[in-house]
Amino acid sequence: MICVEILSIFAENKPGKLEKITEVLAKNDINILGFSIVSVKDFGVIKFLVDKPKLAYEKFKEGGFTVALLPALGIELKDRPGGLHEVVKIISSKGINIESALVYVAETRKKAYFVFEVEDLERAWEALKDEKVNFLKPSEFIKE
């Protein structure tokens, strides 16, 4: 399976919370490649795609954060109108429900990926692996 790891951090909705989280990444020279924030009034989950996920996970643990590292799939987006629509259409045609997603624009700025989490990763991979799409490989961005 070609998958990448996404960091999820539990955060209460309090001023300065995001600042504390990003500080951990900055201090440890970890680059954020993509992120998303889901918030439901009093709490939220912040998700990051980073270049050093294992290190980031350790550092967040050490800092007392509530953190999880979970696999996700990434599919390349065509840089043209309807690019995201095409990818989402393929995913939904397989009956796969996207739980959360973020976008990663590669360093070259020529490529972008739709990175998403699903409930059953195995099943999603089986359904998608033979599609004519490019999957995001960890080797394309991991620096650890």
Next chain:
Amino acid sequence: METRFFNPKIEKLSPSELRVLQFKKLKTVLRRVYQKVPFYREKLKEAGINLSKIKTLSDLKELPFTTKEDLFVDYPFGLLAEPLEKVVRLHTSSGTTGKPKAIFFSKKDIWAQAELIARALVMTGSTSQDILQNSMTYGLFTGALVMHYGAELLGMLVIPAGPGNTERQIELMRTFGTTCVHMTPSYALYVATVIQGKGLKPGVDIKLKRAYLGAEPYSEETRRKIEEMLKVDVYNCYGLSEMGGPGVAFECQFKKGLHLWEDAFIAEIIDPKTGMPVKPGEVGELVLTTLNRTAMPLIRYRTRDLTYAFEEPCPCGRTHIKIARIIGRADDMFIVRGVNIFPQQIEAVLMGIKGVAQNYQIILEGLDEMIVKVEIDRDFFDGRIERLLKLRDEITEKLKAVIQVRPKVELVEPGTLPVSEGKAKRVIDRRTL
């Protein structure tokens, strides 16, 4: 576990002999307070009580109650039944406002209470070979010193650690091979978490066998959690300063109810509203009369603690009445939208839900809104917000089912709610009613 006794004769006295002993002691106490304590003399006279008319134990219920407020009438020395020169120790207990309750001990009182503790320690399997780390607050509070004297009377090695400084607590446990601890349940949970966090293995690195937990109410679930985390037997311990501190009632090896030492106290359970005895087995306020105390005897003292009595005899062979773990303090009770609620009810629900960590806080605000803040379990978090929302709904529904009020549940990060190293403050009332 083998059943052992510190004072087998008294602990196994037949119920009828126990009643005879209680009545004999009651007569003496009543005579003494009538003669020596003007406050009681007035109170008894006012109630039209003629002591010669007290013929049986059940006549006790004709006597007036002593309330917390009564302790302040002739404050601070007015309730002494001994001259001050016979008094050797003062303990105080913080009141909610103003002056603290002042409780005095004679030499005899100190050792009588120590015996109750020694009995309790033996009852749970401790011997003079055990090492007790006493992590209650030494000082004005009775918790630490009374336990200290009792453990020494039994012959245990006592480490007077006091509360707090968790690093040092754990270091003491490791260095000296502590086998028993005495602390509050909330602190025990905290210490257990720190021990786990350090990767220490209870049973290997820390050789605790028993934890004596008291001074604040806790649930069966909390007991199980601490037992599991620390690999110990947790024994519930009940007492209050007014009754000489800890040791009033204590669990035996069977951990089903606390034996209340009836040679030292007469226990009644009453309806807090009417003052009349509740039906056997019903929940009510515990009322205690001291039978041994010489410096400061108290008659029918309203403890404000809610419990119920067990009917069936205990397999351990002790005849003294058993009471349930304290269900709540009549004073802890709060009312939301007309419903009586105890923090312990909330705790019991939370401890039974997977995904919830130890701490919680109840905030009452606005007109009559109840917010329950709950720490999530670090290991429960898997990055999915759906799972958190489901957990929040589960907590809300289960609380609603038990307390009849739908609270607003807020999930917070583990370790962010105040962990008290003493008595946990669980309810914050900011209502603007």
